[in-house]
Amino acid sequence: MKYAQINNELHDEHMDDVVAMLCRKESNPANCDDIRRAVGYFWPYRYENLDLPGGLNAAVSLKNLGVDHETVVSSILSCYVLKDVISLEQIAHEFGDNVAVLVKSVRWMNALNESVDDVISDQKQAEYLRRMVLAVVEDVRAVLIKLVFRLERLKRLVKKEHSPTQQSIAKETLSLYAPLANRLGIGQIKWEMEDLAFRCLNPQAYQRIASALEEKRKDREDYIHSFVKELKKSLRKEKVRDFEVFGRPKHIFSIWKKMYKKQIQFEDLFDVRAVRVVVNRVTDCYKVLGVVHSNWKHIPSEFDDYIANPKNNGYQSLHTAVIGAGGKAVEVQIRTRTMNEHAEYGVAAHWRYKEGQTEDSQFQRTINALRQMLETTSVEDKGSADILSTELFSDRVFARTPKGKIFELPQGSTVLDFAYYVHTDIGHRCRGAKVDGRIVPLTFELKSGSEVEILTTREPRPSRDWLNSNLGYLHTSRARSKVRNWFKIQDHTQHIHDGKVICDRELKRLNATHIDIESVSKKLKLDNTNELYASLGRNDVSNAQFVSA
Structure with a gap:
């Protein structure tokens, strides 16, 4: 069975074959035992409700991302069909507290889906929802599991006819889950989610762009091949070492967004023809940039240095666009291998490890501008992968x-x-x-x-x-201020009442009820009669001052 294959045929495989696939590269027998027991819980229910993503498909997708065994186990146990089969207490007892926390968080996110339909259309509420998800989960791996489940759900929905459920899931994906994937820097999942959701929501526009890409695919591939060949030759001439140059795939939703935002046609896009250069060191990135700009005329407005100024999700790369042969624009991205892996896998790159290797400190970074923080700690758990913990929105x-x-x-x-x-x-x-x-x-x-x-x-x-x-x-000072204002208003009303009583009493005592109160207020430099009454009630104006006025 091909390791990367992900489809419902997994359910028809022998259980031992599925376990073997999920245990690939696992050197610790205890980890494989956990995976086998988790698959054993799911196996009797593998044909139930095939419209929803199964735990095995999610587990294989995550395994392809190189996650640790706890994430694989948790993805299987987080499947919808096991919610009433195995409790969190039982999971903690059999698989440990880390797995129980992951499953608890995924189940919470599943329940959250039922109450967000009314808020995802509001941009501010959608942002609060994303922040809440990242603040609630105790382990960021739970978000990764949920993202993979959502991707699997979209793969099923896109094959079905137009329906309210399909539309709702697609909208929710673009509002919540694709931005979460972006915030965690997992470009591979983000792009696929966006394309599938867009295909559900706007099949005509999706098809038009897909057809335009396919129509000139051969010409574009030949052009890119020629550009890559020339660039490689120039890089070797400048003695740049250990580099890779290749054309990169374009994603339909990102193309549509750029066309819509800039109000341009498909033919006017700069980055339909795109090349990526991957090197070992940051200094090599700038050396490659110099080679590119020396050999082709660059378009100044299309240059971005995300190495010196990383994006909020930690993304780093040099972006430039140049005029190639025939006056055609070509986008060139230049980055190190570490940057490339982070751009593709984001937080998942933390678990793309070799046995015994500690984490790369470069991955310890702020992942967005809202004080979200992923803190990594190397924890040796019987040879298992490093554990990623989170402190999100602690304030x-x-x-x-x-x-x-x-x-x-x-x-x-x-x-x-x-x-x-x-x-x-x-x-x-x-x-x-x-x-x-x-x-x-x-x-x-x-x-x-x-x-x-x-x-x-x-x-x-x-x-x-x-x-x-x-x-x-x-x-909060905001709430306390509102309470104070309420009492201030209530006190003001009472002061007016008390001041009027004082005023009437003094005028009656002086047998001066004929006096114009408004003129007295002006002599005391007060705006009106009510201000006079309030001042008397608060004793800001004494009886003697009132009488003398």
Whole structure:
């Protein structure tokens, strides 16, 4: 059986053959035992609901990415059909806590799918959703597993007729999962997801671009072959060593996005003809760039140095475009082998290891501009692969309403803070809350991924206790400010009432009820009568000052 083959025929193979494939390159017998037992759990259910991706296909896809055995095992046990077959407690007992945490996170993401339909069309909510996913998962490998499951789901859906389910899954993919793959730097999965989702959503546009690519494929391949041959010759002449030069595939969704954004036709694209150069060292990258610009006229507007200025997801490469033979534009990407592997596999590259080799410190980097951080720790677990742990958004929490709307709050926020983030009036009328269906006190501290239902009364009745920091009702200055403003308004009304009583009493005592109060207000440099009453009520204006005026 071909190792890279991924299709439903896996279900028809002998179990031992599947296990052997998944255990390839595993030197630790204990790891293979784990994989065998996980496959054993799935095997009796392998023909159930074939419309959904199976654990075996996901496991093979992940194995092709070079992940560790825990990720392979977790992908099998995360399959939909095993949700009610094996509990998290049983998984922890049989396969260890790391696998249980991974399966728990994937199951949480599966459940999340049911409540996001109403928010993915809102760009801000979609971003909050992506952040929440990365904040909730305790191990980033769970996101990788979920991405592979989604890719497998799309492969099935694209073969079926147009349906609401197909459209919903495709939209969700472009809003949530493809950006997550990009944020983790896994270009290989991102591109395939985007093309499949785009094919579901806009089959006509997909087909037009696919046909345009195919129509001139032979001419384009011949042109690229000639360009590559000439470039290799020039690189050897300049004594550049250990390089690879090859044409790179174009992805239909990225072509469509560029055409749509720039409002240009397929023929006007610079990077339909594209070449990649891979070298060993960063200095070689710039040396190759010099060779390219010396031999072909470059297009200044198309040059980007992502080595000196990496993208937010850690992507590094030199991009340039030059005018080749016949006046045709050719895009050239230049990068090191490490950069190339990171661009293709992202965080998955952490597990593309050789036995006993520690991680490359270059992979320890910020993966986006929102303080997401992937921290790697070399852990020797009976010869298994390095474990990747995460500290994502450690200063933020993401919680959602029962309708799926997501709010971003500072770490330490309570359910009462959440009520004020939803709406000021909801906060004022808050009298209780449920978190994930369980009633909690107003001081309950939120965790990312929680579903929060606010219980309210008919009339607003904030408590002054809420402003007492020692009681722990409110963590955010935003919510405290709203409570203070409410009491300020209520106090202002009371001050006006008290001041009018004082005013009437003093005028009656002085037998001066005929005096124009408005003129008195102006003498005291107050805007109007209500301001006079409020000042008297607050004692900002004394009785003596009022009488003398």
